[in-house]
Amino acid sequence: MTGRGDGANRRTALRLGLLGAAGALAAPAVVRADTPVIWRMATAWPADAPGLGTAAASIAQTIGVLSGGRLKVEVHPAGVLGPAMQVFDLVSSGAAELGHGSPYYWQARDPAFNFFTGVPFGLTATEHAGWLAVGGGQALWEKAYEPFGVVPFYAGNSGVQAAGWFRREIRTPDDLRGLVIRISGLGGEVMKRLGATPVLLGSTELYAALDSGTIDAAEWIGPWNDLDLRLARVAPFYYMPSFHEIGAALELIVGRKALDGLPDDLRQVIATATQAGAAATTAAFAGGNILAFDRLARENVRVARFPEGVVTALAEASAAVLADLAKASPMATEVHDAFIAFRAQASAYAAASEGPALAWREAAIRR
């Protein structure tokens, strides 16, 4: 009990940056060791995926520099240590000390994990970070991963994603029936309930699949990541925003045993490098999407928006999916209830602040 409580307190202190210099000085043997510790980081991305593989590499590099070379992190792209969808298992088993991915990829371990990426009509990037930091989210996340010996750190957010590239226009909920669409996570579940067929394909497969008509639509991330796929030629309608990922969080995960074996100052190095990476990654997506959206307009991509009737149908199906998710496991019940309560507060605040502020600005600029 004491041991466990201490661990939780230490984790909280680590997260809040409260470990004093004493912690660092308490491990002189490690500080002066000449043989660096080498850790493996399994990632769910190709090494060069913007904001994903590049973010993982950046965190690894920062850890190396800040540790003065005492802790070196070898970054492995998806497929090297294991498939992308097994990063969590690799860290849980100790086959990798670190992982970089997105919580919903491992939702087969516990459906509760979905909430730590994001859910349909969920939280924006900023709100999600706020939920983790002061709304109780981080403690729930740590609790959900604890049975698997995995410790989660927030590593940034894609921001509002796009609904994706469609070969034909979507006018009513009936247009979704029979649609074969590349879409991941809970968004796929929602689409299924409206009669669509969600499929999972990698980004490099999308062009051929849309061109041949194997699939009718495909969502990937947002303008920054999507534009280079050149999908406008084969799927001329680019729908924005998405209903299912208005913020999708990234994570760095660490094996509990590996983390506990480090001196306090190197634990702080990992926490700080990841938190800095979160800021850099969220900013890169935000700025990258803004610049890419401008390019998209200049390239005459047809930007479209789901009409109200379609959004209503998606919202109803999403509510049903969430209601089922809430019953999927005891942990999912606990996280669902906490997430939904915070979402209501976040939405009420956004309706009084960010919402009108954006509308006022848009009107001021158009004047």
Add this chain to the structure above:
Amino acid sequence: MTGRGDGANRRTALRLGLLGAAGALAAPAVVRADTPVIWRMATAWPADAPGLGTAAASIAQTIGVLSGGRLKVEVHPAGVLGPAMQVFDLVSSGAAELGHGSPYYWQARDPAFNFFTGVPFGLTATEHAGWLAVGGGQALWEKAYEPFGVVPFYAGNSGVQAAGWFRREIRTPDDLRGLVIRISGLGGEVMKRLGATPVLLGSTELYAALDSGTIDAAEWIGPWNDLDLRLARVAPFYYMPSFHEIGAALELIVGRKALDGLPDDLRQVIATATQAGAAATTAAFAGGNILAFDRLARENVRVARFPEGVVTALAEASAAVLADLAKASPMATEVHDAFIAFRAQASAYAAASEGPALAWREAAIRR
């Protein structure tokens, strides 16, 4: 020329976290020094100001831990090394190695500085971070501070602020005429053009000033910071959102000479600690405001919104203020043009993404 170019490249590398472990290992003398370097951080806040003084202290502590005690930072609240509004000058002159504040406080040095905090109808927290990271903002910021021997690092954002506490309702632009209002920065300039009288008071002075009728209204930050001031008793209308600070950035500033005297790894420590602090601070404001807004509703504070006619008048006056600001100095011209171009792109993107996403969610929850 070469020296300056190298400096710029090193700064860019530092910002992007690209300094390799080689940099760290190149300074063994400092790495093993037993006498810590002690730096002074001047701040523009009381030590316990939430998200401000606390954020400065957290960055200082992280620097101490990550440097293994080699670099210790003493944090000085406003008034100790000099007045709050002189933090920039203290760092510029070398009286302090570090400063924590907000760029618009030093706009007397160059009006261009205003853009690095935020301007009326400007950028949200996420957009501002995106502008700095990939939209060219950081390079301009460094250029603007360069003549003063000061290097800026982004340290987070308050998010959408509130328009503040008003003793009476604001129905038309005429209601602003003659209003004595505590409001800072460019927002004050805008109010002045509409016939109000902007004044500057510290947060602890607001209650008495509103109670006695010395002032008619007062903006401070947002729900998280405002609620504890208990102003609802003396100014019953709480207007949200603000028109002038929909995102207000914080900064860590470092004296150029002091920074150049550090080995590369300690420069990386400062950059990473500040970037991590930016993530923590923005999240604390976001979550703190959401929770405080909920409390505010339960405490029956009367939340109000400026009517359209008032917003239009504020937008017109803001455009005039910005047009004048664009002519205020060569640097202000350059930054103004870049900022305005990015704002147009950010606003177009938000109108297609964050705006409808927030509206859809709000409708989905209310169903």
